[in-house]
Amino acid sequence: MTALGDLIGIDDRTVLVLGRELDLAHGRPDVANALVHRAGDTLVLVDTGVTTAFRAALRAAADRVGPWSRAVVLTTHGHPDHIGNNDLADELGVPVQHCVPARDLDQMRDPESYWLRSFERIAWAVPLPPARLAAEVVALFAPLRPFAAATRTYEERPPELIRIGSRRFTGWTFADGSVRVLRSQGHCAGHVIVHLRDCGVLHLSDEGNGACGAMYDADQLKIQSVLGAVAGLFEEGEATILTDGHSFARRRGAEAVSHLDGLLEQAMALQGAALGLTGGDGPVRPSTFTTRYARAIAERRVGGANPNPVFTAMMALNALGELGLRPDSGAGADAPWSRPYRPIPPR
Incomplete structure (x- = not known):
């Protein structure tokens, strides 16, 4: 049985910090998993979740993987369960970079409008007027601190062609190339995934959240394309451990490939059902x-x-x-x- 903030060691410098599931009935926000990794003397945080309890778990994980003298905080996308403690970047006491996707800036600044747009499309299905529901959903995630003084967009950095095995991605690298941020943009408009070269971790964040993306800015082709590309990385041995934002597990090697193939098969089956x-x-x-x-x-x-x-x-x-x-x-x-x-x- 896992609990919010549990630390799952991957190796002596990499920890998965576990979040929790959404519980709308009891007014409890979901909290996305986060990765904490040390690359040389650089602390790397991939997402910061939400809630003060999760913030404390991030600090504990950062102490566990230390020592470090600089930091990089990477936001995979702008949904509130991933960004609530982003201002932690300014409290680490070392030189820090915090990067977020440019295409998600609007929803990070004004999450109510983002969720209102989502709920207005299905006004016949929501239990409250869409504006009220959007406000109540966003309120679940208080305190929500998506920005730090150090915050910049990935897109302010020159784009890079990143070769991993036989695969080509576009994105950005950090910590002397050991941390690769790869553009995916399926789950929502700005989404990225993260590959930690030295420990073989591929953090899918929310690109694997089911067989069909739900948000209005989701792109089904991009979701399916990134799942296929990531499966290829595991088959070639370029990635060895799969983590994500909401399943509280580490998947290794063949298990990761089977999981990714399963998501693609589910997507095809569900699309076939929809066609029927x-x-x-x-x-x-x-x-x-x-x-x-x-x-x-x-x-x-x-x-x-x-x-x-x-x-x-x-x-x-x-x-x-x-x-x-x-x-x-x-x-x-x-x-x-x-x-x-x-x-x-x-x-």
């Missing part, structure tokens, strides 16, 4: 489709990190969009979706 649920060329009402889609998710046990009705509805809209359907205009959030080439009959 849309049927012919007729319009599809999102609320009706979501009920059937939720049943398909349950049958395949592919609900992702936050299996609740709100996230399921968000996934359902993304599934419709992935199949090429678009909402008919002028009929509200639950307006029927149709394929654009199908003529809409005159009223």
Whole structure:
């Protein structure tokens, strides 16, 4: 049984700090896992979670992997469960860099607007008015401190072509090249993943959160592409330990490849199910489709990190969009979706 802030040692200079699951019913925020690593004399923090208890666990992990005389804090993406303690960068007492994705700056500055946009799309599925629900969700994560004096965007650094085995990525390197930040941008617009060269850890963060991305800025192709590329790194021995933001486990070697392949197979199965649920060329009402889609998710046990009705509805809209359907205009959030080439009959 794991608890918030538990430290899972990977080696003598790398620790996975465990978060916890979302519990909306009891007003408890989810907290993303974080990685703490020492590369030479550099402390590397990958995400900072949220809550004061998790902040204390990060400090304990930093002491455990020491000694260090400089620090790099890397934010994988802008969702609140990953950024709540980012101002810790200014309290480490050493020269520090803190980098965040440029495409996630808006949601980090104004998370309520980001979640409002997500909830307005599924107004028929949320238990409260979307604006109120967005405010209540963001309030769960207080205190939320996403920025530090040291904060800059990755994109302010020159981009690099990063070769790992036979794979090519774009991104940025830190700590003399031992820390690789790789652009992935599937789970949300700015998402990155992190490869720690010397210990073989590949931190997927939230790119592996289920078979279908839920957020309005998710990109299903990018999710699937990065899962395939990462599986290749494990097959070539360029990565040996897989960690992520929300499953409280370390996966090694063949187990990591099997897990990644399983996510891709689930994505294909779920997309096939969605195709069957849309049927012919007729319009599809999102609320009706979501009920059937939720049943398909349950049958395949592919609900992702936050299996609740709100996230399921968000996934359902993304599934419709992935199949090429678009909402008919002028009929509200639950307006029927149709394929654009199908003529809409005159009223």
